[in-house]
Amino acid sequence: xxxxxxxxxxxxxxxxxxxxxxxxxxxxxxxxxxxxxxxxxxxxxxxxxxxxxxxxxxxxxxxxxxxxxxxxxxxxxxxxxxxxxxxxxxxxxxxxxxxxxxxxxxxxxxxxxxxxxxxxxxxxxxxxxxxxxxxxxxxxxxxxxxxxxxxxxxxxxxxxxxxxxxxxxxxxxxxxxxxxxxxxxxxxxxxxxxxxxxxxxxxxxxxxxxxxxxxxxxxxxxxxxxxxxxxxxxxxxxxxxxxxxxxxxxxxxxxxxxxxxxxxxxxxxxxxxxxxxxxxxxxxxxxxxxxxxxxxxxxxxxxxxxxxxxxxxxxxxxxxxxxxxxxxxxxxxxxxxxxxx
Amino acid sequence: xxxxxxxxxxxxxxxxxxxxxxxxxxxxxxxxxxxxxxxxxxxxxxxxxxxxxxxxxxxxxxxxxxxxxxxxxxxxxxxxxxxxxxxxxxxxxxxxxxxxxxxxxxxxxxxxxxxxxxxxxxxxxxxxxxxxxxxxxxxxxxxxxxxxxxxxxxxxxxxxxxxxxxxxxxxxxxxxxxxxxxxxxxxxxxxxxxxxxxxxxxxxxxxxxxxxxxxxxxxxxxxxx
Numbered sequence: 001x002x003x004x005x006x007x008x009x010x011x012x013x014x015x016x017x018x019x020x021x022x023x024x025x026x027x028x029x030x031x032x033x034x035x036x037x038x039x040x041x042x043x044x045x046x047x048x049x050x051x052x053x054x055x056x057x058x059x060x061x062x063x064x065x066x067x068x069x070x071x072x073x074x075x076x077x078x079x080x081x082x083x084x085x086x087x088x089x090x091x092x093x094x095x096x097x098x099x100x101x102x103x104x105x106x107x108x109x110x111x112x113x114x115x116x117x118x119x120x121x122x123x124x125x126x127x128x129x130x131x132x133x134x135x136x137x138x139x140x141x142x143x144x145x146x147x148x149x150x151x152x153x154x155x156x157x158x159x160x161x162x163x164x165x166x167x168x169x170x171x172x173x174x175x176x177x178x179x180x181x182x183x184x185x186x187x188x189x190x191x192x193x194x195x196x197x198x199x200x201x202x203x204x205x206x207x208x209x210x211x212x213x214x215x216x217x218x219x220x221x222x223x224x225x226x227x228x229x230x231x232x233x234x235x236x237x238x239x240x241x242x243x244x245x246x247x248x249x250x251x252x253x254x255x256x257x258x259x260x261x262x263x264x265x266x267x268x269x270x271x272x273x274x275x276x277x278x279x280x281x282x283x284x285x286x287x288x289x290x291x292x293x294x295x296x297x298x299x300x301x302x303x304x305x306x307x308x309x310x311x312x313x314x315x316x317x318x319x320x321x322x323x324x325x326x327x328x329x330x331x332x333x334x335x336x337x338x339x340x341x
Numbered sequence: 342x343x344x345x346x347x348x349x350x351x352x353x354x355x356x357x358x359x360x361x362x363x364x365x366x367x368x369x370x371x372x373x374x375x376x377x378x379x380x381x382x383x384x385x386x387x388x389x390x391x392x393x394x395x396x397x398x399x400x401x402x403x404x405x406x407x408x409x410x411x412x413x414x415x416x417x418x419x420x421x422x423x424x425x426x427x428x429x430x431x432x433x434x435x436x437x438x439x440x441x442x443x444x445x446x447x448x449x450x451x452x453x454x455x456x457x458x459x460x461x462x463x464x465x466x467x468x469x470x471x472x473x474x475x476x477x478x479x480x481x482x483x484x485x486x487x488x489x490x491x492x493x494x495x496x497x498x499x500x501x502x503x504x505x506x507x508x509x510x511x512x513x514x515x516x517x518x519x520x521x522x523x524x525x526x527x528x529x530x531x532x533x534x535x536x537x538x539x540x541x542x543x544x545x546x547x548x549x550x551x552x553x554x555x556x557x558x559x560x561x562x563x564x565x566x
Contacts, residue, residue, distance in 0.1 A: 041457060118475040121457030125465060125472035138466050166466030170458035245474045247548070 028106065029183040031191065032219060035106035037120060037178060042171045044178065047157040052176025053334045054154060055169065060144055062134035064090050069127070069173075072099040075332050078262035078325065079103060079180060085273030089133040096132075096237050098273035100258060101266040103182040103325065108224045113255050113271040115226055116245040120177065121170045138166050145169070150338070180331055182261050183219075186319040191219065197319065204316025207309055211285075214298045215257045221320060226254035227296040230289030234272055241271070253294065261320045278317055282310050361437050367422055367430040369396065371529045378425040386530050389538075391486045393529065396424040397469065398480035398558075399449050399462070403432060405440035412438040419449060421462040421469065441517050443525070447559055448479030448510040454503040476503050476547065479510070480555060482529075488538040496538060500555045502547025509552040511559035518564065531561035 027044065028035055042048075055061065059068040072087040073079040079102035081087055087099040097113050111117040117126055127133040128141065145151040145164045152162040159168045189195040197205065208216075217223050226242050233239070233253070242251035255271045263269075268276045275281045285303045289295060305313065325331075369376035371393060372384035381392045400422060403415040413436040423429045453459065454476050469478045482498040489496050502509040517523050535557045544550045 038456070116474040118455050119457040122465065122470070122472075122475050125470065129472040138472075139468065142466055165460060166464040167458045167460035170465065174457070 027179060027181060029181065029188075031188075032104075032183065033107065036109045037106040037174075039178075042121070042174060044175055045158065047154075048159065048172045048175040049179055050176075050334065050337050051151075051154045051158040052172035052174065053331075054150070054337055055173055056176055057333050060148065061128060061136060061141055062090050063136040063140075066090055067134055069124070070333075072127075072133075073102050075328075076265070076326060077101070078182065078265040078322070080262075080266040082265065082267060085268055087133065089130065090135045093132040093135075095130070096239060097271055098268060100256075101262060102177060103180045103261065103322075104220055104259065105180065106178050107220055110224070110256070114242045114244055115254075115256060116242075120174045124170055124173045138169075142166060142169065154337075180325075182322040182325040184324040185261060185322040188219070188322075190319070198315070200312050200315040201319050202316075203309075204312040204314070207305065207313045208316050211303045211305070211313075212260075216260050221260040222257045225257055226251075227257055227298065228253045228294055229255070229285075230291065230295040230299060231270060231274070231284070232290065234274070237272055239272065260317055262322055262326065263317055264321045265326055278314050279310060282313060286310075362433060362435045363437065364431050364433045365443070365523055365525060366432070367424075368524050368526045369424045369529065370526065373530070376424055376529065384530050384533070387533050389486055389488055389533070391484060391529075391533065393424070393482070393484040395481055395483040396529075398422055398447055399469065399477065400445045400447055401450060401453075403443065403445040405434060405436070405438070406442040406444065407438065407440050412436065412440050417461075419453065419461075419463055421467055439519065441519050442514065443517055444512070444514040446510050446512055447555060448501065449477040449503065450510060451503040451508065453477075471499075471501065471546075474546070476501055480558065482532075486533075486538055489542040490539060491542055496542040497545060498543075498554060499545045500551040502551050504547075507547040507549070507552055509547065509555045511555045513559050513562055515562060515564045523564065526563045526566060527558065528561060528563070532558055535561075 056069045056073075059065045059071070061068060067088075067090050070079075072081045072084075074081065076082075081099040085098055087095045087097065089095060100113065105111075105120055108120070109118070111120065111123045112126065117123045125138065128136055128138065142164050145155075151164060155164055155168060155172075156162040158172055161168070186195055186197075186201075190197050215223055215225070215227060231253075240252050242254035243249070258269075263278055267278075268274070269278070269281050275284065282305065285299070286305050289299065292300070371377075371391060372382045372387075374382065376382075376393060376396070378396070379392065379394055381390050383390045398421075399419050401419045403420075404411050405413040413434055415432065415434065420432065421429060449463070453463065458465065463477070465472075469481065470476070471478060478499045479501045480498070481500075482496075484496060485494040486496060487494055500509060515525065532554075536554065541550070544554060
C-alpha cells in the first residue's frame with residue numbers, strides 16, 4: 001500500500017514539475033537575466049499563486065484585521081504607497097520608511113531598504129510582526145487562517161494540504177509576488193523593436209547611460225546593491241540603513257538602489273520619501289550632495305546636466321512606466337477567486 | 342495455536358526492530374535536579390533561585406562515530422529540542438552499531454538560513470525565527486532570577502547569527518561511554534556560573550555576546566552526570 005502511494009505521489013510530483021517548468025517560461029521575460037529566486041524549492045502553481053494573491057489583499061494578516069499587504073503596496077501604485085513618505089500600520093501608527101514598489105522580485109537577493117531580509121520567502125515576516133505595521137504574530141495568523149471559512153480549501157488547492165503552516169503561507173505569498181513582473185513599458189517595447197523612442201527620449205537615454213547606468217543597470221534598472229547616495233541624515237528618523245542591522249561602520253548610510261521602472265506610479269522617492277518629483281531626485285545628484293566624502297565611488301565624479309538635459313532625462317525615465325503591469329487584473333483584488341461579483 | 346504463533350512473530354518483529362535502533366536523550370538539570378520548566382529552583386552552587394520558562398534550541402548534522410569512523414548520520418538535518426516537550430528531547434538512530442562519540446551542531450547552518458521558508462521543525466511558526474532581520478534563533482533561554490535588575494526579574498537570551506563575523510553555529514563533540522546508558526546532559530548551572538546575570542540578562546540579536554553564550558552552552562554539554 002505504501003509503495004502504491006509513493007508511486008502515485010511520484011507521478012503527481014513529476015507531472016506537477018512538468019507543468020511548472022512550462023509556466024516559468026511564460027512568467028519570466030526572455031530578455032531578462034536569470035532570476036535569482038530558486039523556483040525548484042518553491043515550484044510555481046496556479047493554486048499557490050491564487051492563495052498568495054488572496055492573502056496579499058486580506059487584512060486578516062494584521063492584528064486588528066485592518067491592514068493588508070496591499071494597504072501599503074497598492075497595485076495602482078506599482079505596489080508602492082503613493083503620496084505617503086512613510087508607511088502606515090495598524091492604529092494609524094507610522095513607520096520609518098517609504099514602502100518600496102514590488103515588482104521583478106525574482107531578480108533580487110536581499111530585501112528591505114537596508115537588506116536586512118535575505119530571501120523573498122521570509123520578507124513577509126517583517127511587516128507581519130512589526131508593531132507599527134501589522135503588529136501580529138505568525139502563530140496567531142496561522143490559527144486565524146485555519147479557522148476561517150475559505151483558507152483551508154485554498155491551502156488544499158495550493159499545497160495539497162489543508163493544514164495551514166508558516167512555510168506554506170510564506171511560499172504562497174512569494175509565489176504571488178513572483179508573478180508581479182514589469183516588462184511591458186515603452187522601453188521594453190522599443191528594445192523588442194515594437195515601438196520607437198522620440199528624439200527627446202533618445203537623448204535622455206544617452207544621458208542616462210552616461211550618468212546613471214552604473215547602478216541602475218538595464219533592463220531591471222537597478223543592480224540591487226547598497227550605496228551611499230549623499231542624502232543628509234534626517235534627524236527625526238536617524239536611519240543609518242544597512243548599519244542598523246550589521247552594526248559595521250562601513251555599512252553606515254547604505255541603502256538599496258531601487259529600480260527606476262514605474263516612477264510615475266511610485267512617488268515619493270528615496271527610503272524616507274523625501275523627494276516628491278523625479279526632477280528633485282535628479283537635482284539631488286547634480287547639486288544636492290554636500291558631503292562628497294560620504295558617498296559611494298560611483299557618485300564621486302560630479303554629474304552635471306542643463307535644464308534641457310534634465311527634461312530629456314525625465315522623458316526617457318517616463319518610458320519605464322509600465323501601464324500594462326499596473327492595470328493587470330491578474331494582480332488586483334482577487335474578486336474571481338473569492339467569487340465576489 | 343495460531344494466536345500464539347502470531348504473537349511469536351509479532352514479538353520477533355518488535356525485538357528485531359528494537360535491536361536495529363537505539364536512542365539518545367537530552368537531559369537538563371538545574372540545581373542538580375532535573376529541570377522543571379516554570380518552577381522556581383534553588384541552585385546551591387549558584388546561591389540563587391532561578392526559574393526557567395523556556396529552553397529550546399536547534400541541533401543539526403548529528404553523526405555517530407566509533408573511534409575515527411563515522412558509523413551513522415541522521416537524515417533529518419535539523420531538530421528543535423524543547424525542554425518542555427519530552428517527545429522532542431530524544432534522538433532515534435536506526436542503527437545497532439556501537440558508537441563511542443557523537444558530534445552535532447547547536448544551531449542552523451548558513452545555507453539553511455539563506456534559502457527561504459522551510460517546514461517541519463524549521464517552520465518559522467515554531468517561534469525560532471527573527472523577523473526584522475533574516476535568521477533563525479539557534480537557542481532560546483528565558484526565565485527569571487532575583488539577580489536581574491529587570492521587570493519581573495526576567496532574563497531573555499535569544500541567541501543566533503549565521504553570517505560573518507557573527508556566525509554562532511556551535512560544534513559539539515562528545516565522547517560516549519561504551520556499553521553504559523548514554524545521554525546528553527546540559528547542566529544549566531554551568532551556564533549561569535559563567536555569566537554575570539546582574540549585568541548580562543538580555544541578548545536578542547546576533548553579535549559577539551550571542552556567539553560567546555552559545556559557546557558556553559556548547560562547552561557545558563556532557564555525557565556524564
